[in-house]
Amino acid sequence: MKRTTLRAAGVSAIAAVAFGIAAPAASATTSAPVRSVAVxxxxxxxxxxxxxVSLSAAGVTTGPTAAGPSKGEISAQAGLVKKAWDAIKKAxxxxxxxxxxxxxxxxxxxxxxxxxxxxxxxWAIKALPGYMVQELIxxxxxxxxG
Numbered sequence: 787m788k789r790t791t792l793r794a795a796g797v798s799a800i801a802a803v804a805f806g807i808a809a810p811a812a813s814a815t816t817s818a819p820v821r822s823v824a825v826x827x828x829x830x831x832x833x834x835x836x837x838x839v840s841l842s843a844a845g846v847t848t849g850p851t852a853a854g855p856s857k858g859e860i861s862a863q864a865g866l867v868k869k870a871w872d873a874i875k876k877a878x879x880x881x882x883x884x885x886x887x888x889x890x891x892x893x894x895x896x897x898x899x900x901x902x903x904x905x906x907x908x909w910a911i912k913a914l915p916g917y918m919v920q921e922l923i924x925x926x927x928x929x930x931x932g
Contacts, residue, residue: 791904794904794905794906863918863921866914866918867914867918867921867922867925868925869910870907870910870911870914870918870922871922871925871926871929873906873907873910873911874907874910874911874926876907877905877906877907879901879907880930880932881930881932882897883897883926883930884926884927884930884932885897886898887923887926887927887930888927890923891919891920891923894919894923895919898911898912
């Protein structure tokens with residue numbers, strides 16, 4: 787094997803590991819604020835003599851709800867998308883990536899799969915989770931000026 791082939795394989799492996807570890811580490815260290823929702827624990831049904839039903843809340847407690855991503859998670863995700871875009875530009879594939887991004891996620895993923903296995907940009911993109919690929923496509927469509 788040539789020196790450049792080994793070098794490209796090493797760079798792509800490092801990029802895949804970096805992208806694979808960076809997103810979970812960023813989400814594990816940040817804590818999202820907990821929002822509260824009133825949950826009715828008990829309700830008493832009292833039937834009056836006239837046959838009507840009235841409900842009364844006996845106890846109300848609060849419980850956590852699902853919160854959106856925190857500011858730290860959003861900035862980490864934006865950083866990953868920017869790094870993937872930089873890898874695409876470094877490989878000289880910016881125009882082809884833009885053309886594939888115009889076709890949507892299916893076309894973009896098909897283009898990524900058509901890249902050589904020795905291309906570090908391919909593995910940098912494949913290391914991204916599915917929703918990050920959508921973010922990358924949106925980033926390419928808004929930032930490419932070619």
